[in-house]
Amino acid sequence: MLTHLECTRCGEHYPADRPQSVCPxxxxxxxxxxxxxxxxxxxxxxxxxxxxxTMWRYDAILPDANPVSLGxxxxxxxxxxxxxxxxxxxxxxxxxxxxxxxxxxxxVTMARHFGLKKLAIPSAGNxxxxxxxxxxxxxLEAHIFMPKDVPMANRIECDYYGANVTLVDGLISDxxxxxxxxxxxxxxxxxxxxxxxxxxxxxxxxxxKTMGYEVAEQLGWRMPQGIIYPTGGGVGLLGMWKAFDEMxxxxxxxxxxxxxxxxxxxxxxxIVKAFEEGxxxxxxxxxxxxxASGLRVPKPYGDYLILDILKKSKGAAVSATDxxxxxxxxxxxxxxxxxxxxxxxxxxxxxxxxxxNGFFKPEDTVVLFNTGSGLKYxxxxxxxxxxxxxAQSAKPQARQIAGIIGPY
Ligand SMILES: [Zn+2]
Numbered sequence: 279m280l281t282h283l284e285c286t287r288c289g290e291h292y293p294a295d296r297p298q299s300v301c302p303x304x305x306x307x308x309x310x311x312x313x314x315x316x317x318x319x320x321x322x323x324x325x326x327x328x329x330x331x332t333m334w335r336y337d338a339i340l341p342d343a344n345p346v347s348l349g350x351x352x353x354x355x356x357x358x359x360x361x362x363x364x365x366x367x368x369x370x371x372x373x374x375x376x377x378x379x380x381x382x383x384x385x386v387t388m389a390r391h392f393g394l395k396k397l398a399i400p401s402a403g404n405x406x407x408x409x410x411x412x413x414x415x416x417x418l419e420a421h422i423f424m425p426k427d428v429p430m431a432n433r434i435e436c437d438y439y440g441a442n443v444t445l446v447d448g449l450i451s452d453x454x455x456x457x458x459x460x461x462x463x464x465x466x467x468x469x470x471x472x473x474x475x476x477x478x479x480x481x482x483x484x485x486x487k488t489m490g491y492e493v494a495e496q497l498g499w500r501m502p503q504g505i506i507y508p509t510g511g512g513v514g515l516l517g518m519w520k521a522f523d524e525m526x527x528x529x530x531x532x533x534x535x536x537x538x539x540x541x542x543x544x545x546x547x548x549i550v551k552a553f554e555e556g557x558x559x560x561x562x563x564x565x566x567x568x569x570a571s572g573l574r575v576p577k578p579y580g581d582y583l584i585l586d587i588l589k590k591s592k593g594a595a596v597s598a599t600d601x602x603x604x605x606x607x608x609x610x611x612x613x614x615x616x617x618x619x620x621x622x623x624x625x626x627x628x629x630x631x632x633x634x635n636g637f638f639k640p641e642d643t644v645v646l647f648n649t650g651s652g653l654k655y656x657x658x659x660x661x662x663x664x665x666x667x668x669a670q671s672a673k674p675q676a677r678q679i680a681g682i683i684g685p686y
Pocket of ligand 1 (some may be wrong): 287289301305
């Protein structure tokens with residue numbers, strides 16, 4: 279039912295029967311388009327009930343290809359123990375421990391479908407792990423470029439999945455530049471590499487859009503009043519918004535939409551800055567620094583689409599400091615029993631701020647996206663502890679623990 283690809287800038291159509299990257303005319307992001315009236319005739323949301331609890335339950339609205347699956351998607355929608363009407367969509371339970379599994383499962387599925395053999399990606403960390411896993415499952419080569427200071431888990435998992443890893447001295451933008459520079463040389467074509475960078479091929483958005491289908495299905499086909507989403511590259515935000523439009527065309531939901539909220543780290547907040555200034559694209563954030571490595575994206579390629587969605591949905595853009603993120607990570611662990619990725623815990627910081635300023639009312643249903651598992655950030659989350667304990671050991675002091683007094 280996939281009919282063509284459409285440029286999100288100029289509207290030009292391109293064939294979907296071959297690998298495509300971005301619009302050759304204006305470098306706009308290409309979206310997959312389907313014959314939705316035909317799908318509406320042949321498929322109803324009631325038929326989902328009997329289907330597999332993975333993102334492929336929505337295969338009626340995904341490209342027709344044999345999936346490379348590790349069981350991704352249909353993650354739990356957990357009711358918050360702390361706030362009524364708040365749900366935590368726990369993407370940390372995906373294969374490879376993050377939401378990146380969805381996009382890369384779809385991208386690798388289509389790459390194999392088109393007969394591609396070698397896939398390249400610049401990544402802040404979790405996308406690299408996901409590509410490496412799905413490439414391994416599909417029998418394809420993965421070539422990964424990531425910052426040398428990525429969380430240890432990302433480096434080790436890529437190694438174990440058999441990917442070719444290049445550690446770059448810099449940020450994801452430097453990794454992307456390295457990939458772009460290599461493309462200019464004939465090496466790239468000679469080797470037959472294909473770029474699966476964020477939004478530079480059409481199918482990662484298709485995988486991520488299943489989060490939007492799940493939010494609707496798991497809430498009984500009612501839209502929440504808000505969705506808070508940690509935004510690095512923003513693929514999930516794009517995908518969910520696309521899913522809502524598709525579902526409306528299919529008659530599964532009406533015209534109502536949630537307010538879409540971007541949360542970014544105060545150490546790298548290009549979308550928050552652009553949103554506050556009323557701009558339609560972002561400027562490259564200089565000296566990006568945050569322990570939430572997935573949010574260290576100085577300029578998302580899809581910024582023009584992200585900002586458009588925030589505006590259309592009457593949403594907001596909120597930043598959270600590393601200290602706030604760390605506190606929220608610990609708070610969620612203790613209160614909710616969810617050991618979240620720092621990016622995910624940033625949603626709690628944003629929700630508190632939006633409740634405090636009256637943007638959300640207690641009765642509003644709001645979905646917070648925990649995009650990954652804290653288990654992938656052990657070295658990152660342990661570092662502040664180490665800093666504290668080394669500061670303490672430098673200055674010995676008597677502490678009383680359970681009646682035993684002694685210097686520690
Ligand atoms: Zn175009």
